[in-house]
Amino acid sequence: MPSAEAAPRSGGRPGAAAEQVAAWLLALPAMLLMWAMLLGPAVAVGLLSFTDWSFGDAEIPWHGLGNYAELWGDRVFWISLRNTLIYVGVSVPATVGLGLLAAIAIEGVTRGRGFYRAAYFLPVASTLLAMALVWEFMFHPTVGFVNQAFRALGLPTADWLQNPDTALLALAVIGVWQNLGLAMVLFMAGLKAIPKDMYEALSMDGADGAWERFRRVTWPLLGPALVFVVAITAIRSFQVFDTVAVLTEGGPSKSTEVLLYTMVQNGFTFLRSAYGAAITMIFLIFTLALTLAQTILLDRRAHYG
Amino acid sequence: MVSTFFRHGFLLLGAAIMLAPFVLMVSISLKSPGEVFAPEFRLLPVQWHAVQNYTDAFTKVPLARFILNGFIVTFCIFAAQAITALPMAYALAKLRWRGRETSFALVMLALLIPPQVPAIPLYIGMWQLGLLNTYAAIILPSTISVFGIFMMRQFFRTVPDDLIAAARMDGMGEFGIVWRIMLPTAAPALAAFACLSFIWNWNEFFWPFIAVQEEHLMTPPLGIAFFSNAEAGTSFGPLMAAATAVTAPLVIAFLLAQRAFVEGVTMTGVK
Numbered sequence: 001m002p003s004a005e006a007a008p009r010s011g012g013r014p015g016a017a018a019e020q021v022a023a024w025l026l027a028l029p030a031m032l033l034m035w036a037m038l039l040g041p042a043v044a045v046g047l048l049s050f051t052d053w054s055f056g057d058a059e060i061p062w063h064g065l066g067n068y069a070e071l072w073g074d075r076v077f078w079i080s081l082r083n084t085l086i087y088v089g090v091s092v093p094a095t096v097g098l099g100l101l102a103a104i105a106i107e108g109v110t111r112g113r114g115f116y117r118a119a120y121f122l123p124v125a126s127t128l129l130a131m132a133l134v135w136e137f138m139f140h141p142t143v144g145f146v147n148q149a150f151r152a153l154g155l156p157t158a159d160w161l162q163n164p165d166t167a168l169l170a171l172a173v174i175g176v177w178q179n180l181g182l183a184m185v186l187f188m189a190g191l192k193a194i195p196k197d198m199y200e201a202l203s204m205d206g207a208d209g210a211w212e213r214f215r216r217v218t219w220p221l222l223g224p225a226l227v228f229v230v231a232i233t234a235i236r237s238f239q240v241f242d243t244v245a246v247l248t249e250g251g252p253s254k255s256t257e258v259l260l261y262t263m264v265q266n267g268f269t270f271l272r273s274a275y276g277a278a279i280t281m282i283f284l285i286f287t288l289a290l291t292l293a294q295t296i297l298l299d300r301r302a303h304y305g
Numbered sequence: 306m307v308s309t310f311f312r313h314g315f316l317l318l319g320a321a322i323m324l325a326p327f328v329l330m331v332s333i334s335l336k337s338p339g340e341v342f343a344p345e346f347r348l349l350p351v352q353w354h355a356v357q358n359y360t361d362a363f364t365k366v367p368l369a370r371f372i373l374n375g376f377i378v379t380f381c382i383f384a385a386q387a388i389t390a391l392p393m394a395y396a397l398a399k400l401r402w403r404g405r406e407t408s409f410a411l412v413m414l415a416l417l418i419p420p421q422v423p424a425i426p427l428y429i430g431m432w433q434l435g436l437l438n439t440y441a442a443i444i445l446p447s448t449i450s451v452f453g454i455f456m457m458r459q460f461f462r463t464v465p466d467d468l469i470a471a472a473r474m475d476g477m478g479e480f481g482i483v484w485r486i487m488l489p490t491a492a493p494a495l496a497a498f499a500c501l502s503f504i505w506n507w508n509e510f511f512w513p514f515i516a517v518q519e520e521h522l523m524t525p526p527l528g529i530a531f532f533s534n535a536e537a538g539t540s541f542g543p544l545m546a547a548a549t550a551v552t553a554p555l556v557i558a559f560l561l562a563q564r565a566f567v568e569g570v571t572m573t574g575v576k
Binding site: 098118119143239241 | 308309312313315316319320322323324325326327329330333341342343344346385388389390392393395396397400401402403404405408411412414415417418419421422423424425426427428429430432445446447448449451454478479480483504507508510511514515525526529530533541544545547548551552555556558559560563566567
């Protein structure tokens with residue numbers, strides 16, 4: 001971009017016009033790519049969902065709300081949506097709860113913090129696909145760790161990933177294992193923001209038990225962090241795909257069919273692009289709703305908190 | 306004292322569960338098929354089968370090629386992300402121009418869109434351009450990182466204006482300022498972003514799974530899935546050897562840049 005270099009300078013700040021041109025030239029490559037790879041395709045998905053186009057068709061017939069009407073009557077779509085919501089409903093409270101517990105416990109010790117943080121966070125950074133295969137072995141009906149531990153504790157065992165009643169739950173366990181560390185570091189950042197004198201004031205009141213400290217100071221002041229962590233965890237859980245694709249392929253008998261998997265099946269395997277686009281829109285709407293809910297909750301806290 | 310002891314007990318138990326899959330992965334990668342399915346678990350094998358397993362992993366499938374592809378793809382993606390994000394972040398943080406607020410709003414909007422949403426139109430577009438089953442197909446969608454723009458913009462806002470004014474006084478153009486003044490100051494933030502970008506794109510499965518079918522183009526997660534399908538759950542030893550080989554660069558990168566990674570993720574929580 002030599003024109004930006006060549007802009008005339010007459011000591012001090014350049015002319016406002018030159019700054020305008022330079023700014024646009026600097027922003028242009030990123031703006032073009034952002035439209036080409038993200039915003040444009042996102043708009044295109046919305047438009048495509050109102051057509052009846054299948055991959056390879058010569059014409060693009062307008063279909064209005066036809067795809068959404070078809071989704072309404074599609075048994076697999078409802079199973080998929082229900083499974084996704086169950087997956088999110090199970091994994092979010094577990095991830096957030098355990099993440100908070102880990103964060104508070106780590107804040108309470110002086111030694112080994114670095115080790116604990118690294119250990120809990122490692123799954124977030126590791127290749128989920130490779131680790132999913134390890135989990136497949138952990139869930140192995142005879143030699144898997146899970147069944148061995150359950151047997152030792154006298155609990156019932158199962159072929160977790162092959163049983164329609166437990167497969168989704170098993171995938172949720174993998175999801176919790178993967179995201180727990182993320183919730184933990186976000187909570188640790190939130191805990192650091194709580195002023196220490198709040199706890200001191202509490203102990204001067206004579207209330208100094210761990211539970212009292214948590215109930216009266218940590219929990220109320222952690223509110224904004226909690227909302228943020230719940231939203232982030234829920235959004236990530238909605239995106240569950242890798243484990244389904246490699247471990248269960250939506251089975252057994254559709255028990256692990258989830259939104260993104262259904263979308264990929266329709267959009268890329270069956271080449272029903274427009275129908276896949278409609279499922280993408282449902283997925284996007286849920287994600288945006290979560291973000292909106294987070295914003296509203298945080299705003300209200302900011303006003304009254 | 307008691308509560309500290311209790312806390313460490315709880316944390317150690319948790320850490321053991323969190324790390325168990327990694328330990329198991331390495332352990333199985335060292336064992337023979339007979340020992341993998343032995344009723345009692347041993348951390349280390351009685352008879353070492355490591356050489357056999359790792360040789361199998363690298364010869365039954367082109368694992369070295371997958372790993373090389375991983376490095377090619379992540380490097381190209383990061384280079385493109387940095388080249389586009391740094392100038393835009395500078396323009397957003399330090400220049401006054403019409404459209405700045407709108408552009409920043411668009412970046413924030415793009416941050417809300419999950420990466421899976423553009424997949425169908427991107428697939429159609431790449432098919433029209435004949436790009437499916439190429440490196441370009443894997444790389445192009447990730448060449449823009451709105452997260453990177455946001456992160457670098459936040460960083461550039463903390464750079465003093467005097468530094469930029471002085472550079473202008475010396476007759477340096479805006480383009481020169483980005484690369485010769487801002488880039489060196491931003492080195493730590495950019496390094497943090499490089500780690501995040503590397504880890505995310507190394508692990509990315511969704512898009513490569515859609516865009517690439519040919520073995521010689523597969524990235525590490527895709528290659529592992531391919532290997533797993535081909536072996537159909539029979540040879541756990543070589544499979545875990547492959548998983549270890551694919552995870553190792555990442556674990557090393559994470560341990561080296563742990564702090565930067567955690568801080569980067571804490572900033573937004575999403576990619």
